Amino acid sequence: MPKILTRPAWMLMMILSLLVALTAYRYLPRIGPLATNVMANRFVDPFLFLHVAGAATALLIGPFQMLAGVRARWPRAHRLLGRVYVLGCLSGGIGGLALALGATAGPVATAGFGLLGVAWILTTTLAWRRAVQGRIAEHRAWMIRSFALTLAAVTLRLYLPLAAMGPLPFVEAYRAIAFLCWVPNLLLAEAWLFAAPGAAPSGSLSPSRAAAGR
Template sequence: MERISRLAGSSGFWLATITSVLVAVVSYRFIPLGVQQGMEFVAHNLDGNALALFAHIGVAPIALALMPFQFMSGVRRRWPALHRWSGRVYVAAILVSGLAGLQLAFHTTTGAFATLGFALLAFIWLGTTGAAFYFAVFRQIERHRRWMLRSAALTFAAVTLRVYLGSSMALGADFAIAYPIISWACWVPNAVLVELYLRWVHSLKLRTT
C-alpha cells in the first residue's frame, strides 16, 4: 500500500490537512460565542439533548484535527508510539462523537431524510473506524490503512458539510430544503471517492504482480 502512504506527499493532502485543522479550531467558536450564536443550526438540541450536543461538538473536532497526521509516514517511522497513541485518541474521539452524532440525528428539525443521512453517517463512521482499529490491533497493516482511509473520508465530512452549508447560505437557499440534501452530500461523495481510489490502487497492484 505504498500509494496510500504517498498521499502524505501530495499537495491535495496538505490542503486537506490545513483545512481540517482550521475547521477543527473554528469549531470551538461556541466556547466564546455560545451555541446559540456560534452554531445556531444545532442550538435546538440545548433543550433536552445538551449532553449529546456538547459531546459531539466538543469531541469531534479532536478527531478532525488528528486525522491527517495518521497518514504521515514520517511520523509513523520516527515516532511510532506517537502514531499509536494519537490513533487511539482519534478512535476514542470518534466513539464519543459518533454515538452522540447518532443520537443528534434523531433530533434534527428538517425531517426524516436528514435524520437518515446523518444517522447513516454516524453509523458508518463508527463502523469504519472500528474496523481500522481492529486491524491495527491485530497487525493487519494493509487492511488497517484501507479502513483508515474510509474513516478519514467520513471524518472529513465535517469540512464538506461546512462548505456546502456556507455555500447554500451565501446563495440564499432555503435551509429546510438545503440541509437535508447536505446531510447526504457532505459524506456520500467522500466515501465514493475513497472507494474508487482504493479500487484503482488494487488494480495497479494486480497489474504489477
C-alpha cells in the same frame, strides 16, 4: 500509480481540517457564533459536548496519522494518537447519532446524519480491530474510509455557504447536505483504494514501511 490525491490537495485538506476542528471547539464553552438550528436540537444537552469534543479531536489528529514523519520516526506516537482518534470518532459518532435524532430539519436530515454516524462508528471500529490483529493493509483501508467520513465536517462547511446562496430554501438544501457531506467522500475513498490499492496518500508511508515501524 495514478495520482488521485496530489500533495497540494492533501495540504489543503490538512489546513481545512485544522481550521474546522479548531473553530468547532467554540461549541464546548459555547462562545462565539453558534448555529441556531443546532442549538434548537432537542438532544443538544449533553450530546453536543460529547459530539464536538470527540469529533473535532479526531479531525485534528487524523491528517497527522497519515504523515510519513510521524509514522516512521515515532511509531509509538502513531499508536497513541491512533487510540485518541478512535475514541474521538466513537464519542463523536455516538453524540452525532443522538443529534441526528433531534435534527430540526426533519427525518431526511435524521437519515443522512444517522447513516453517517453508523458508517463512521463501523469503519473506525473495523480499522482499530484490524490494527490490533496486525492486519495492516486492511487497517489502512478502513482508516482511509473512516477519515473520509471524518472529513464530512469539512465538506459540510464548504457546502453550507453555497446552500445559503443557492435557489433552494435553506432547510431543503440542508437535508440534501446531510447526505452530500459524506457519500461523495466515501466514493472518493473507494476510488482511491481501487485505483491505488497499495499506495498511501501523498506524503505518507507505504503499508510495508508502516508495518516495519510497528
